[in-house]
Amino acid sequence: MSDTEPEFTAAGVGIGIGVGLSIGVALGVALDNLALWMGVGVAMGISFSLAFSQAVAGEDEERSDGEREGEAGRGQ
Structure with missing residues (x-):
């Protein structure tokens, strides 16, 4: 994923x-x-959706990186 x-x-x-809607209603x-x-x-x-979607996407990337490192360690 690109930074832009x-x-x-x-x-x-x-x-x-x-x-956001819950806070607005409250x-x-x-x-x-x-x-x-x-x-x-x-x-x-709208603001929170941008922040949360990037946070969720970042967690998915971290998980896939960790899985790749684990597979590389087992292959040795």
Whole structure:
């Protein structure tokens, strides 16, 4: 994966949007202005989806690197 091309995973996008919308709804209900905070929740969800999808993709890469190292050690 190149540094200039972010990789989006379905799990990361789903988690990010879910977390962002949950925070937006919680703030909207608590502050009695759901219409305002739902928009903020959508924006947070988009930001979180980028962060979580890259984190999930990074974990997958680390696992595959570790598996390759383990296979190389067994082959000796």
